[in-house]
Amino acid sequence: MKKHQNGLKKYIVAEKYADMLVEDYLKSVMKVSGRTRQRLFRSKNVFVNGSPVHTKRKLKGNDLVAIRIFPDETYGVKPQIGPVEVLYEDEAVIVLNKPANMLVHPTGQTDSFTLANYLAGYFQAKGQIVTIRPIHRLDRDTSGCVLFAKKPEYQTKLEAQLKANTIHRIYKALVVGVGIEKEFPDGCIDRNIGRVPGQPNRRRVDDRGKRAVTHFKISEVIGPNTLLELWLETGRTHQIRVHMNYAGYPVLGDKMYGTPSRLINRQALHASEIHFLHPLTGAKVEVRAPLPKDMENCISKLRSFFI
Template sequence: MKKTQNSLKKYIVAEKYADMTVEDYLKSVMKISSRTRQRLFRSKNVFLNGSPVHTKRKVKGNDLVAVKDFSDNSYGVIPQIGPVNVLYEDEAVVVLNKPANMLVHPAGQTDRFTLANYLAGYFKDKGQLITIRPIHRLDRDTTGCVLFAKKAEYQIELEKQLKNGSIYRIYKALVMGVGIEGDFPDGCISKNIGRVPGKPNRRQADDNGKPAVTHFSLLDVIGQNSLLELWLETGRTHQIRVHMQYAGYPVVGDKMYGTPSRLISRQALHASEIVFLHPITGEKIHVTAPLPADMQHCIDGINAKV
């Protein structure tokens, strides 16, 4: 084997995995993503007992499987020093509390001043080279919990949880109007969401769109507004905001799907909690983000007028 000891990740095959193909072993046991597996096999950087091997070769108990270690060699974004509010961090993940008026990750012509740039700066300041891997995103003006993985294998596991619905994202929203619990007594809004023709950044309730399900419970009535707790069964773009508009209870301050407010400069929507299974231990992790000051100020302002 010409590769150096330090450049390879090595596994001894357990008997229970005998007769599995090398590709399936990389996928199921070593938790290597599809893209990375393709890269490894194309570059002949998968070895079985010291020799390069193809995808369909079967392994036996006590075989030595080795692959090139594609360790992180860049942050993936430009590191910048900026606001980083860490809600939870360990060797596998970090959960940040995103402020308003900030993208989670560079998009379009934007390559700086995002949460990802500031997290890269945070890691760089600590002397850590970690590629930035957001598991989900929030709208620019939605605040709260955002989960990042620190390694590719943890990203794969967490994205699997996101896809199968075992990551729970809980939101708080102040919406216009009262009586939503009477209009939707089961606490569920189920309506497809699709794009608005000619407006690529906007969504609408659309029978021909993709299925979207939002659950909610009423926390409080504040003047002529309702404070809701919501959790998502699906993760469509602008899902809560579109569903609230569709239901007739737009989010307070939502300029796109409702009307501006003098009490808050953005939509009053906050990702208050996230619950996931730790990608290493399987332990349930529950992280919360306090209600941001501008939403509390908005609530206090409404109460003052009542």
């Protein structure tokens, strides 16, 4: 049983958790991240029955465990004003529609002009300090839904869903070629993906790599191209692009795993939907991002040529 009061998050310990260490209780039951647990214990903000405790305190049934709820103090990135299209927002999460040609968050030498920077600017303009916590990533030139958590406890719960494959991500992709359903009649590509030696940003199908499973169904055949709906059972780097190239149906316009196209200036790949369980209420949330203009225009041109 849990409740919030006076800036504290409180749980009454069930009998089945008797003799559990308080640190393990915070991790397994209260879903507190490792970094937050360290901060809580260092600042003596973990309480059992009203008294501060250390990590190895054993619990008893009906003990009252409480932790201090810290407000965010920084955005984690430099706030900047830029394009922010909110698809869904409430007190726990926010889902943005990322445009193509934009990183989700700063990496390497890039610390500006990312979706994370613009989201920080969005919160700053509203007078809110919220640390930017992306739950998953999209490639720079892939558009669509990106989910962020507003508090560390919500981040922990959503990351657990991601690890358990219960966050469903659905994509639209325009690929080169027709007939993929004949080669993969079950609509599934199950091939391990690993790094390409000497090319740290590139991936390939490799039996020694990590398991990767991509499901697909055909939405439309347009001349020599196929519009696919895809959903991921795993979330490997460049997974859809690598699997489509391996299958012989590269994503149209993919400059790394296919060939450039005059019809679109990036890979024609869009994260069209994300489904997850709300970290606060447990209710199912389904968010959709409309197909971007460049993909709409590309599909329209192909239809005009071949239909």
